[in-house]
Amino acid sequence: MHSFQERIMNKKKSLTMTEHKIISQLQEHDKPFLLSMNELAILSEVSEPSVVRLYKKLGYNSYQELKVALAQELAEMKPPSPEAIDIVSDDKADAVFHKFGEQFYQAVSLTKEQMNIESIELAIEQIIKSKRLYFFGQGLSGTVAEDGAHKFMRLGGMTLSVKDPHYQAIYASHMNDHDVVIGISHSGETIDTINVCEMAKNNGAFVIVITSSQKATLAQVADCLIVTQAHETKRQADAMVSRLIQLAIMDTLYTRVASKSGSTGKNNINRSRLAVTRMKK
Structure with missing residues (x-):
């Protein structure tokens, strides 16, 4: 069953300005499931029939069904303090x-x-078309880069993870529009990663950036920006949660690329698995 937000996205092209006003009230209100239809109409400055048309367009049988769905989804999404x-x-x-x-x-x-799905899907298409795929990062982000390269090499093709900034710069200096770079930095302010991603982009490579802020310096280099959000506690100086969410993003990209690579991707993954299996007892 589709969520409220998914239903909105599915009907995005057919929604009217009036319906957008109602949706905005439902999304901005702290407890939209407590609003009567009349209250929602007044807050949205529309008529009650407009509310009826909206919930029917979104696939709900009644206004009550819409409110129950919202209550359940908000309860599931509400994060702990x-x-x-x-x-x-x-x-x-x-x-x-x-x-x-x-x-x-x-x-x-x-x-x-925070996800921009259209931008990410474009990045996935670029990865599939690329002849070379590079992963750049420093420190813990470099470890995430290595994990990403390890996954993507199963699909075949030239895949490299490089930690040394000198090596990164040399590779970046020879890139062209057949290359894709995935640059990873939680802060988005790691100088070496910024420099090599800029160099790669200037030479024609498509640059995907995974960082924690749209305002980060590295984010400004991105052709595709993936912003991660994580609450770190006082006792986690090693940014564990940030690293885990970066890994989850990497797994998401890999899974999507694998699924769109068809039989060729499936065969390459099986060949990779067989190669590793032969090394075990």
């Missing part, structure tokens, strides 16, 4: 593990809200 998931010194292992899970769930929800 930062204080509730912050790890403290008295937490036992089970509490720490549970809070890690809550933090990751929150990060996934927040990141999903």
Whole structure:
């Protein structure tokens, strides 16, 4: 069953200005499921029949069904407060593990809200068409880059993860419009990553950036920007949740590319699995 937001996206092209006004009220109100149809109409400055037309267009049988769906979805999406998931010194292992899970769930929800699906789908098409795929990152982001390269090499083709900034610069200097670069930096201010992504773009490569802010310097280089959101606690200096959400993004890209690569991608993945299986007892 489609969520309220998914129904809106499916009907996006046919929605009227009046219907957009109603949707805005439902999305901005703290508790839209408590609004009567009359109250919603007044807040939206539309007529009640307009509300009826909207919920029918979205596939709901009644206004009550729409309100129940909203209540359920908001309950599922409501993230715990930062204080509730912050790890403290008295937490036992089970509490720490549970809070890690809550933090990751929150990060996934927040990141999903930031996604530009059209831009990401364009990036996926570019990856599929590319002759060479590079992953650039430093520190922990470099580890994520290595993980991404390890996944994508199963699909065949030339896939490289490079940590050394000198090597990155050399590769970037020889790139062209057949290349795709995935640059990863949580802060978006890592100088070496910014420099090599700029160089790659200037030479014609398509640049995908995974970072935590649209305003980051690295974000300005991106042809496709994927913004991750994560709440870090005072006791996580190693930015664990940020790293996990980067890995989740990488898995998402890989899975989407694999599914669009058809039989060729499937055969290459099977060949890769067989090659590794032969190395085991």
